[in-house]
Amino acid sequence: MLGxxxxxxxxxxxxxxxxxTTQQKTPAAAPKQAPAAQKxxxxxxxxxxxxxxxxxxxxxxxGAGTGHAGTQELxxxxxxxxxxxxxxxxxxxxxxxxxxxxxxxxxxPFRYSxxxxxxxxxxxxxxxxxxxxxxx
Amino acid sequence: xSDVLPEGISPSDFGDAVGELKHVVGANWVFVDAAHxxxxxxxxxxxxxxxxxxxxxxxxRTVEEIQKILAVAQKYRIPVWTVSxxxxxxxxxxxxxxxxxxxxxxxxxxRILEVNEKHAYxxxxxxxxxxxxxxELQRRGSKLWIDCAAPGWGGxxxxxxxxxxxxxxxxxxxxxxxxxxxxxxxGTVVDTALGSQPGSAAAHNYRYGRGPWVDxxxxxxxxxxxTKLGIHLMPEPPGYRPYMITLPREEDIQxxxxxxxxxxxxxxxxxxxxxxxxxxxxxxxxSRAQYYTGKGPLPDSARRKMMSDLGIGQWxxxxxxxxxxxxxxxNWKLIHDTFSQIKGARFYFxxxxxxxxxxxxxxxxxxxxxxxxxxxxxxxxxxxxxxxFSPMAAVDGKxxxxxxxxxxxxxxxxxxxxxxxxxxxWRDMHHVFVPVFSRSDEDEKRRVYQVVxxxxxxxxxxxxxxxxxxxxxxxxxxxxxxxxxxxxAKLNQRLKDTLDPSGILSPxxxxxxxxxxxx
Numbered sequence: 160m161l162g163x164x165x166x167x168x169x170x171x172x173x174x175x176x177x178x179x180t181t182q183q184k185t186p187a188a189a190p191k192q193a194p195a196a197q198k199x200x201x202x203x204x205x206x207x208x209x210x211x212x213x214x215x216x217x218x219x220x221x222g223a224g225t226g227h228a229g230t231q232e233l234x235x236x237x238x239x240x241x242x243x244x245x246x247x248x249x250x251x252x253x254x255x256x257x258x259x260x261x262x263x264x265x266x267x268p269f270r271y272s273x274x275x276x277x278x279x280x281x282x283x284x285x286x287x288x289x290x291x292x293x294x295x
Numbered sequence: 296x297s298d299v300l301p302e303g304i305s306p307s308d309f310g311d312a313v314g315e316l317k318h319v320v321g322a323n324w325v326f327v328d329a330a331h332x333x334x335x336x337x338x339x340x341x342x343x344x345x346x347x348x349x350x351x352x353x354x355x356r357t358v359e360e361i362q363k364i365l366a367v368a369q370k371y372r373i374p375v376w377t378v379s380x381x382x383x384x385x386x387x388x389x390x391x392x393x394x395x396x397x398x399x400x401x402x403x404x405x406r407i408l409e410v411n412e413k414h415a416y417x418x419x420x421x422x423x424x425x426x427x428x429x430x431e432l433q434r435r436g437s438k439l440w441i442d443c444a445a446p447g448w449g450g451x452x453x454x455x456x457x458x459x460x461x462x463x464x465x466x467x468x469x470x471x472x473x474x475x476x477x478x479x480x481x482g483t484v485v486d487t488a489l490g491s492q493p494g495s496a497a498a499h500n501y502r503y504g505r506g507p508w509v510d511x512x513x514x515x516x517x518x519x520x521x522t523k524l525g526i527h528l529m530p531e532p533p534g535y536r537p538y539m540i541t542l543p544r545e546e547d548i549q550x551x552x553x554x555x556x557x558x559x560x561x562x563x564x565x566x567x568x569x570x571x572x573x574x575x576x577x578x579x580x581x582s583r584a585q586y587y588t589g590k591g592p593l594p595d596s597a598r599r600k601m602m603s604d605l606g607i608g609q610w611x612x613x614x615x616x617x618x619x620x621x622x623x624x625x626n627w628k629l630i631h632d633t634f635s636q637i638k639g640a641r642f643y644f645x646x647x648x649x650x651x652x653x654x655x656x657x658x659x660x661x662x663x664x665x666x667x668x669x670x671x672x673x674x675x676x677x678x679x680x681x682x683x684f685s686p687m688a689a690v691d692g693k694x695x696x697x698x699x700x701x702x703x704x705x706x707x708x709x710x711x712x713x714x715x716x717x718x719x720x721w722r723d724m725h726h727v728f729v730p731v732f733s734r735s736d737e738d739e740k741r742r743v744y745q746v747v748x749x750x751x752x753x754x755x756x757x758x759x760x761x762x763x764x765x766x767x768x769x770x771x772x773x774x775x776x777x778x779x780x781x782x783x784a785k786l787n788q789r790l791k792d793t794l795d796p797s798g799i800l801s802p803x804x805x806x807x808x809x810x811x812x813x814x
Contacts, residue, residue, distance in 0.1 A: 219667040
């Protein structure tokens with residue numbers, strides 16, 4: 160299961176959000192840098208596609224098979240045919256977004272600092288299309 | 296707007312402060328609407344979530360932005376409550392101790408600043424979680440392991456700063472810390488230890504530098520905001536074999552722990568191993584309703600059936616062998632011979648139980664592979680949640696049995712099941728009792744709150760102190776550390792009043808309040 164987790168790609172010091180790009184600045188009071196030979200800055204970009212985002216944020220609890228807390232509970236609550244999110248045909252994008260932001264049962268809500276609005280749109284589209292819609 | 300304002304702050308001043316914060320980080324990263332702010336509430340609250348309701352949240356990206364945010368907090372005397380990933384559901388999630396604080400959410404600071412393969416360390420920002428660091432090492436083809444808490448979404452920095460534990464030989468996280476950067480309440484940025492020397496060539500190899508070593512002072516405290524941390528990583532060993540030992544009787548915890556202690560001390564069992572009680576072990580796979588639908592603690596008949604059905608014990612020990620094959624063979628012979636002295640002990644390897652979800656996720660944790668499987672135990676009851684009561688103990692059999700019985704009996708008297716485990720370190724055990732309750736059952740939540748309150752008092756009377764606690768109990772637990780007229784609390788107070796005289800940093804964290812005034 161974890162092998163499917165997204166390997167976040169490296170980028171160079173610039174950060175996302177919603178089309179906005181901000182450049183990392185050096186704080187005036189910040190201390191000296193580590194020696195160049197040891198310094199290997201690795202800035203992480205957010206995962207991009209709906210599939211990548213789903214794999215990163217959702218799959219550990221909602222994957223198929225054993226060991227997934229969300230799949231286990233949904234199976235008990237709704238029946239085995241409703242246990243695996245990507246195999247369901249009754250989940251709308253709006254429902255995905257609502258649950259992610261407000262929580263559901265044992266699953267807590269996710270903050271905008273974790274999953275942005277644009278990223279959640281992609282996750283919701285991916286889930287509600289049974290994993291077919293995964294554009295960047 | 297949010298549901299609550301900071302204490303003593305007018306709506307007008309609050310609005311001005313929010314405006315200044317938006318100027319610092321951008322309007323997208325200051326959250327004041329109730330719909331946004333509610334995501335920072337304690338989702339597993341036992342009491343009214345309003346008791347820990349923030350007024351807003353701000354999510355900076357850089358150290359410079361944190362400096363400016365603290366200047367705004369100083370100007371308006373609005374306290375901030377710092378979280379890294381804000382994902383510890385048992386101890387308060389991202390909610391502040393005192394209502395009205397603005398959450399300083401460091402999740403966006405998620406750069407892995409350095410990975411040093413040769414010297415086996417990484418340097419990370421507070422928003423990096425275990426998945427992130429693990430994924431990055433995998434991407435590089437690294438031969439280094441991380442050590443993660445059971446929930447892989449936990450923060451590398453946040454967990455360590457709260458002195459959390461994992462399950463590999465590097466399980467005591469704070470022991471692996473090396474180098475720290477802290478922003479003080481007045482905006483001063485400090486690199487600690489060797490890192491304070493310009494051009495230091497070993498800041499993440501040697502943790503102490505010279506003079507007073509202050510790093511520990513910032514853990515589980517409210518004296519600064521940690522923005523960077525060095526962490527030692529474990530080189531991949533030449534071999535790895537996880538194993539499980541089941542014990543048939545409750546009282547087996549005593550002889551087992553006494554036999555375990557010298558093996559831990561001599562590092563024959565090098566990792567932070569766990570001795571898991573029956574229900575917590577079973578709840579990874581089954582729910583309470585499958586065995587009992589009545590009220591009160593699970594009856595013995597149901598416990599016995601569960602043991603039989605699942606092939607598990609009253610206690611279930613998970614450890615691992617690390618090293619060359621010959622070393623593992625030799626250590627296993629010693630371990631097997633030692634615990635075979637306990638009648639009915641059974642021994643399992645991956646080939647025996649590798650398809651069982653509990654063995655699977657424990658096996659991953661003991662080699663530093665993050666996952667979220669442990670949350671399955673919340674399915675023990677519908678709409679499940681939990682809190683942690685975590686007294687420390689020596690690795691001693693009599694203590695283990697007595698502490699277990701104390702907690703179990705109080706839980707049962709309150710009509711609750713005992714779910715718990717001992718995480719066995721080098722010389723200590725974290726006894727973690729995790730009462731599971733339904734979020735929608737107000738009576739059950741009240742009983743959980745009451746039983747933990749009672750246990751804090753009774754455990755202290757027997758010499759047991761908690762290593763960590765939920766927001767609701769920070770003052771109570773701090774109050775049990777009261778030797779010599781509360782000398783330690785008074786020292787903490789002097790540090791707080793000196794380093795943060797305006798009291799803007801995480802008021803109430805670990806029972807430390809600005810000016811000694813409780814909020």
